[in-house]
Amino acid sequence: MYKIDAPAQLIEQVYDAILDAICSGTLAPNEKITQEGLAEQLGVSRQPILQAFQLLKRQGFIEDAGRKGVMVTALDPTRLMQLYQVRSVLDGLAAREAAERWKRDGDERSAGEREGRALIAAGRAVSDMGDLSARIVADMNFHQFIYRSCGNPMVGETTALHWHHIRRAMGAILSSDVRSHIAVWDEHEAILQAIIDGRAAVADKLARQHAESAAEHLARVLTSEEYASKRKQA
Template sequence: MDKQGNTGKTKRRPIKRLSLHDEVVASLREMIVTGALQPGDRIIEHDLSAQLGVSRTPIREAIKTLTLDGLVESPAHRGAMVKPLDAAEIETLFQVIAVLEALAAEQAATCLSPQQTRKLENLHSRMKKAFDQGDRSRYFELNSEIHDFLVEHSGNPILRDTHERLMLRARRGRYLAILSGTRWAEAMQQHEDLMIALRQGDSELAARIWRAHLQMTGEALLQSLKESPT
């Protein structure tokens, strides 16, 4: 204890909890990403209020947030609805995301600490297990963690912030892309190839694999839109 009566222990900051607004936004975003709310579906405040057990006010506020994120739109006299996927926007989004994530993978090949590498290996192993079990939901959850992990540890805050904003609009496209069994298996193999490149410390190969991975995801989504336009 010092002269001021302090014990010398660092005061812990209280753990931040998600606000009601954040929870409702996260729930609605998940519904849109996974297709529970389809492109073009109307967002019925009364129904969602009952489903989520909240009043209509946080639903309205969440709709505003998701509109800014590019997931919801409100055409005149029609009310809020899930924004349809736009092929031109998807193509542009994945072109940019492919470049950003390729740079992140390039950095990861030489910059990850042993502890970070172990965490990445663990995520990859769990994702592979979900793939083997045919659990798309769990696979997508872990897949997203891996992509975000590489970006987070790129050492480039501008890359990280730009990627985060773009993924608010692109994440549902990545989910739809793996609904194709062929693309899902192909994507899993590309993850395996990336891990080999990272273990070898081959930054050029890691970047090349990851850029192709994201480009092919975008192409798979575009093909899906052509077959089932939304």
């Protein structure tokens, strides 16, 4: 984690730093954390840590661990599978609507194609890097681009309610060797191309399959011996 610069929106900065560490796996599931330890790492007082803890507890990222502070909650496979089931439907809808929208509006299509291809290039550039946070951000940026492109703000607003939990799941997937990072971006590119070509049904199908494939790989990660070992070590 990084040191926090001074006061403006300090609680939000502390919250973001802790959440980023949880989503990237720097703070592992079941790992115990204390106000004192994080205050020292982040270079802040205990007060903003306490307030950030309260937010993170309400959102289900940490839980009380007796007198020793709090600990990072374990990823719940059942809840995440349910979340990905909903996500697959929304991703399919977003891709379908984006394709239909771009088919009707050439200017939207041209601008969207430029932005989409730039995001694909950026994602491929970081796919083999050791920076897990950068890979998660690149993945998130692509999907949020599709949500924006569909023209229905309710899609983005609905996914935003659970996006940090999806982000955490992405961290578990991308930190494993189960799924090729290159294959992920090949799938992204296929979705984008279907949208550019105006093939709404194909874009819908590919986006759903992409989310379903991610869910399958996530299930494998969460039931793997390697993941179980990491949890015990935490």
